[in-house]
Amino acid sequence: MTPQEIVERGLLGDTGFGRVIICEDRWVSNLRWANSTLTTNGETHSRLVTVVAMESGPDGVSAETSTGLVTSLDDVDALVLAARTTARSAPPADDARALPTEPTDTDWDEEPEVSTSSSLTPITASLGAALGKSLALSVELFGYAEQSVESLYLGTSAGVRRRFVQRGGRLEHCGKSHGRTRSAWAGWSGEHLADADVTALDDEVARGLELQGIRHDVTPGRHPVVLSPSATGDLALVLYWNSGARHARDGRSAFSAPHGQTRIGDQLTNVPIMLTSDPHAGGLDCLPFVTVASSGAEASIFDNGLSLQPTRWIDNGRLSTLMASRHEAEQTHIAPTPPIDNLRVDVSGGTGDMWDVAAAMGNGLLVASLWYIRSVDPQTMLHTGLTRDGVYVVSGGEIIGATGNFRFNESPLHLIASIDNAGATDRTLAREQADYFLRTAMPALAVGDFNLSTPSDAI
Amino acid sequence: MPSGPSDSPRRVVDADFTVLALDQSADAALVVGSQAGAEHVEVHVTRVRHGEIELRDSHLEGTSDTTVLGLSVRVVKDGVWGFAAGDGVTADSARALAERALAMAELSRPMAVQRVVLAPEPGHGVHEWVSSYEIDPFDVPSDERIALLRDQSAQLLADSRVQHVDTAASYVKEQKFYADSVGTRTTQQRLRIQAEWEAVSIDDFSGEFESMRTCAPPVGRGWEYLHDGQWNWSEELSQLPELLYEKLRAPSIEPGRYDLVIDPTNLWLTIHESVGHATELDRALGYEANYAGTSFATLDLLGSLQYGSSLMHVTGDRVAPHGLSTVGFDDEGVAAQEWDLIRDGILVGYQVDRATAGVAELPRSNGCAFADGPHSAPIQRMPNVSLQPDPLGPDTAGLIAGVEDGIYLVGDNSWSIDMARYNFQFTAQRFYRIKSGRLAGQVRDVAYQSRTPDFWRSLVALGGPATYLLAGANNCGKAQPEQAAPVSHGAPTAVFAHVNVLNTRGEAGR
Numbered sequence: 001m002t003p004q005e006i007v008e009r010g011l012l013g014d015t016g017f018g019r020v021i022i023c024e025d026r027w028v029s030n031l032r033w034a035n036s037t038l039t040t041n042g043e044t045h046s047r048l049v050t051v052v053a054m055e056s057g058p059d060g061v062s063a064e065t066s067t068g069l070v071t072s073l074d075d076v077d078a079l080v081l082a083a084r085t086t087a088r089s090a091p092p093a094d095d096a097r098a099l100p101t102e103p104t105d106t107d108w109d110e111e112p113e114v115s116t117s118s119s120l121t122p123i124t125a126s127l128g129a130a131l132g133k134s135l136a137l138s139v140e141l142f143g144y145a146e147q148s149v150e151s152l153y154l155g156t157s158a159g160v161r162r163r164f165v166q167r168g169g170r171l172e173h174c175g176k177s178h179g180r181t182r183s184a185w186a187g188w189s190g191e192h193l194a195d196a197d198v199t200a201l202d203d204e205v206a207r208g209l210e211l212q213g214i215r216h217d218v219t220p221g222r223h224p225v226v227l228s229p230s231a232t233g234d235l236a237l238v239l240y241w242n243s244g245a246r247h248a249r250d251g252r253s254a255f256s257a258p259h260g261q262t263r264i265g266d267q268l269t270n271v272p273i274m275l276t277s278d279p280h281a282g283g284l285d286c287l288p289f290v291t292v293a294s295s296g297a298e299a300s301i302f303d304n305g306l307s308l309q310p311t312r313w314i315d316n317g318r319l320s321t322l323m324a325s326r327h328e329a330e331q332t333h334i335a336p337t338p339p340i341d342n343l344r345v346d347v348s349g350g351t352g353d354m355w356d357v358a359a360a361m362g363n364g365l366l367v368a369s370l371w372y373i374r375s376v377d378p379q380t381m382l383h384t385g386l387t388r389d390g391v392y393v394v395s396g397g398e399i400i401g402a403t404g405n406f407r408f409n410e411s412p413l414h415l416i417a418s419i420d421n422a423g424a425t426d427r428t429l430a431r432e433q434a435d436y437f438l439r440t441a442m443p444a445l446a447v448g449d450f451n452l453s454t455p456s457d458a459i
Numbered sequence: 460m461p462s463g464p465s466d467s468p469r470r471v472v473d474a475d476f477t478v479l480a481l482d483q484s485a486d487a488a489l490v491v492g493s494q495a496g497a498e499h500v501e502v503h504v505t506r507v508r509h510g511e512i513e514l515r516d517s518h519l520e521g522t523s524d525t526t527v528l529g530l531s532v533r534v535v536k537d538g539v540w541g542f543a544a545g546d547g548v549t550a551d552s553a554r555a556l557a558e559r560a561l562a563m564a565e566l567s568r569p570m571a572v573q574r575v576v577l578a579p580e581p582g583h584g585v586h587e588w589v590s591s592y593e594i595d596p597f598d599v600p601s602d603e604r605i606a607l608l609r610d611q612s613a614q615l616l617a618d619s620r621v622q623h624v625d626t627a628a629s630y631v632k633e634q635k636f637y638a639d640s641v642g643t644r645t646t647q648q649r650l651r652i653q654a655e656w657e658a659v660s661i662d663d664f665s666g667e668f669e670s671m672r673t674c675a676p677p678v679g680r681g682w683e684y685l686h687d688g689q690w691n692w693s694e695e696l697s698q699l700p701e702l703l704y705e706k707l708r709a710p711s712i713e714p715g716r717y718d719l720v721i722d723p724t725n726l727w728l729t730i731h732e733s734v735g736h737a738t739e740l741d742r743a744l745g746y747e748a749n750y751a752g753t754s755f756a757t758l759d760l761l762g763s764l765q766y767g768s769s770l771m772h773v774t775g776d777r778v779a780p781h782g783l784s785t786v787g788f789d790d791e792g793v794a795a796q797e798w799d800l801i802r803d804g805i806l807v808g809y810q811v812d813r814a815t816a817g818v819a820e821l822p823r824s825n826g827c828a829f830a831d832g833p834h835s836a837p838i839q840r841m842p843n844v845s846l847q848p849d850p851l852g853p854d855t856a857g858l859i860a861g862v863e864d865g866i867y868l869v870g871d872n873s874w875s876i877d878m879a880r881y882n883f884q885f886t887a888q889r890f891y892r893i894k895s896g897r898l899a900g901q902v903r904d905v906a907y908q909s910r911t912p913d914f915w916r917s918l919v920a921l922g923g924p925a926t927y928l929l930a931g932a933n934n935c936g937k938a939q940p941e942q943a944a945p946v947s948h949g950a951p952t953a954v955f956a957h958v959n960v961l962n963t964r965g966e967a968g969r
């Protein structure tokens with residue numbers, strides 16, 4: 001039974017107001033290590049089918065979503081029946097509208113991609129060598145490697161037939177030394193795990209551990225800080241996820257303006273910063289059409305199949321638009337801008353890597369990565385979190401050692417308004433949010449007064 | 460089928476789960492593993508059904524009903540783990556997955572410096588266990604489920620002080636079959652449910668806004684939880700507009716040190732982060748060092764670490780009635796237990812699975828293995844971790860009466876803690892100033908921040924059993940690939956002296 005057969009079966013006969021069938025075929029293989037030895041691994045395969053049934057009633061169009069395992073075409077019928085039955089008794093959906101029409105994808109007829117544990121083989125030798133070397137150097141290594149491949153098929157009663165294969169490779173590598181008094185981390189993401197350079201990541205961790213040889217006391221407070229591309233990515237994603245048009249229009253977001261208006265058009269910063277998403281961005285390719293199982297603040301089931309367009313969220317420091325489904329876009333009087341699964345930050349004129357930006361800063365701190373970032377106050381977009389695996393002390397443009405970790409309390413809005421300098425944008429792994437958002441390209445950012453609120457004893 | 464330590468003797472596992480080829484799949488995989496010479500083989504069949512309803516301003520926004528089902532095989536071969544999972548529940552797919560798990564162990568061998576040694580667990584034979592509930596939410600007609608939520612939302616929204624209401628309900632039915640190479644075969648079913656209403660109030664003039672949501676915790680119950688009086692929903696919802704209105708207009712807190720009276724609706728999360736995760740042995744050993752983090756409560760400190768004041772008695776269990784982590788057997792075939800983690804303020808125990816118990820050379824696992832779905836490998840996850848009340852302790856009013864200058868906190872909100880479980884920062888749904896032993900109105904912009912041992916050593920009073928509440932979360936994250944686990948935390952109201960309080964507006968530079 002092919003995904004195409006599943007989709008066509010689900011769209012047979014009377015489809016009510018509309019129907020969407022989504023078939024997700026997913027392979028994941030992974031390795032995990034700690035204390036310089038393997039701890040867990042896995043090879044998994046799953047195929048889930050989602051039916052979104054839309055039914056007309058006296059009060060409007062109602063909908064329901066049923067998702068399940070399908071082992072026969074009869075199972076597809078059962079999912080459709082369950083969704084239709086429940087939809088008919090549901091209240092009407094505010095976001096109801098005709099499903100979009102799009103041309104059929106040229107690769108629609110192709111089979112799902114298969115990715116077994118053999119996808120891990122290209123790194124096993126180099127990883128085994130790194131683990132072995134670490135034991136000789138009294139370094140403990142911890143980390144994770146994953147290759148995922150998801151073949152997604154989406155068909156609708158409006159004639160849409162779309163297919164996309166999302167491949168994701170990821171490798172995280174953390175080292176601790178000197179009785180776990182030093183800790184450094186390096187991360188990588190791309191399409192194919194085979195492209196990960198374990199030796200280079202291991203060298204990057206070793207460099208971090210070496211730089212932590214001299215400890216400096218730094219008091220909490222606001223400091224000039226260089227955020228690594230990974231740290232920039234995590235805070236940029238905070239900003240991204242808080243960019244919903246509906247909450248702004250509701251008056252309950254940092255992007256709200258009085259009387260049901262939003263801050264679209266406001267100059268958020270004088271820094272020439274761009275925050276953009278593009279499903280076809282080279283190296284960050286992601287799902288190019290809307291796939292939604294259940295409607296929410298930023299997404300609508302009635303947009304399923306809609307092509308996603310390159311979007312400038314912040315354009316030269318100006319808030320250009322906010323996330324919105326077609327329904328929400330009508331309410332907010334903007335063009336539809338559904339969420340896109342990649343994010344890029346560019347600062348005009350930015351050059352060099354985080355070490356170059358740190359050197360240009362003169363004096364301050366270089367933060368390698370962030371962790372446990374949580375919202376504190378949506379009014380200001382204030383978030384708290386921790387620095388992790390490397391806070392380096394920069395003096396006269398040189399790294400002179402490291403200090404301990406800090407809890408920060410900071411808003412990405414304040415952050416983008418205080419950028420003093422930036423590096424070149426390159427693909428990075430935003431560490432905190434890598435489970436949910438793998439495709440980011442970020443620069444290192446130098447900011448003038450980052451709020452390192454309280455000290456942390458964690459290493 | 461003999462019954463195990465059932466939480467609900469009146470129920471049996473649903474027939475549409477037990478009719479699956481459970482034993483045939485297990486037999487097939489166990490034979491493959493045995494013939495390959497694996498030291499340990501376990502077979503899991505898991506089905507998780509998850510329903511969700513979301514409303515915005517009493518209008519239905521989205522509903523979904525998702526079922527995942529699959530089979531997994533985990534082996535230990537020559538001291539190396541191998542895990543594979545797929546969708547089919549047949550003998551053929553089980554055989555194929557057993558082969559894949561063995562191949563994964565072989566592929567991993569170059570990286571497996573330390574061999575896996577599982578703490579012994581006897582075979583328990585065949586058992587069935589079902590959690591305690593009255594009404595399966597999936598048996599309730601969808602329109603009835605939506606109507607109940609919508610009616611309460613509309614009531615909230617009718618108050619002019621409330622501009623928006625977000626409503627969400629989720630309910631999960633989890634069914635698990637487990638078989639291993641020492642003869643344990645368990646079939647289990649449990650339910651959990653959560654519902655919450657969040658109201659938003661906006662000051663049109665200033666543009667300032669505040670939100671407040673219900674404090675009702677997720678529980679291991681059925682749909683009856685929403686109407687059987689176990690939680691006083693009508694009272695909580697009716698009070699929300701006034702409480703929210705007061706919060707929006709409350710004065711901002713002056714930062715400094717305060718005595719805190721912490722309600723169990725807030726304290727459960729602090730326990731979760733600063734005690735629950737800190738007493739996971741896999742963290743203490745470093746298994747989560749790249750991801751979720753480590754723990755300051757390392758194994759060498761077992762029996763000597765002064766974790767908190769002598770009032771502190773924290774237990775771990777997988778048996779508490781209606782607990783989110785309550786089971787009959789864990790996902791390694793270990794029978795559910797209850798034990799001390801902290802006694803008289805001293806670290807005396809950990810949460811372990813069979814592998815970490817093996818590393819620590821403990822005689823037995825205390826049953827903390829859990830996999831969150833059919834495609835996840837079991838790892839050490841949190842049992843119900845609870846702070847015990849003072850048997851003779853006062854009620855919450857009595858605790859407040861003993862505080863001269865402090866803050867009373869209700870309901871969880873923002874949370875964050877560092878990688879070693881030291882530095883944490885929490886906020887709440889409501890903060891009341893306490894002056895001369897009395898509540899003196901709400902304040903806002905409060906965050907309490909501390910270092911775990913300092914905080915728990917500042918525990919100066921516990922409420923009595925009447926203040927005890929079993930709260931918790933459905934979404935505790937850990938491991939790579941990440942897994943989400945449900946877990947409960949019981950706590951009484953408690954008093955902590957001289958805790959650092961931040962002003963969140965000040966932290967934002969406003």
